[in-house]
Ligand SMILES: [Zn+2]
């Protein structure tokens with residue numbers, strides 16, 4: 001049984017959605033689940049969604065990316081990363097893809113995506129692997145610096161590492177990783193582009209880093225994501241910062257909008273506010289994606 005979807009003019013997108021919370025594992029998606037996501041999105045004025053589960057949640061990926069953190073020195077932080085990885089790399093990618101394609105052909109307003117992390121020196125392999133699947137959109141994210149998953153805000157060991165690593169150093173490493181990821185050509189959209197602020201730590205002059213992030217998107221012809229997820233994090237700010245979003249606009253960088261919900265609860269989270277935010281900067285359209293090619297969605 002499929003839900004009847006009323007088609008409105010597409011006005012807002014939620015192009016960053018997870019099916020499973022971190023900690024939940026071994027679960028396969030169903031069409032009913034995807035239909036419920038679409039329904040929740042439409043209730044909140046979002047007309048098209050992309051499911052973008054983390055690449056590292058799939059056991060097919062474990063074969064060539066598993067243990068990537070072992071190139072970094074042993075440390076408590078690396079042990080946490082190792083445990084995190086083994087907890088996550090369990091879902092079946094083929095089922096994920098099949099169910100999403102079935103939902104698409106059933107007429108649900110959904111596209112098939114993936115959230116892809118940066119694996120230094122391995123992005124060529126990642127690209128080759130992803131090319132074997134019919135993805136509509138690939139998000140690029142920096143969630144860890146070396147073996148340090150700096151955005152695990154509920155883990156005191158990970159958060160303490162901010163003092164050791166240093167804020168300026170973290171912003172520098174994050175920005176360099178983002179530049180390299182953009183340059184790799186492996187992804188279409190820079191997800192939560194200033195995620196490095198997640199825990200509320202800012203360098204002396206964040207604008208220097210924002211400038212580089214905007215240049216990376218412009219030079220690699222990527223879209224940038226505007227995400228309400230930052231409002232749910234300690235920083236309590238939207239991604240990206242208004243200064244950075246203005247830079248993206250000035251450089252002609254297209255945008256997507258997103259909630260980064262991990263489960264159905266936050267689908268389309270504060271979508272109206274996101275729409276007002278991007279409009280206030282000057283954006284009149286968003287980027288939708290099919291087969292990794294973008295098209296314009298009027299706001
Ligand atoms: Zn993310």
Ligand SMILES: [Zn+2]
Nearest residue numbers: 016018115260
């Ligand atoms: Zn995400």
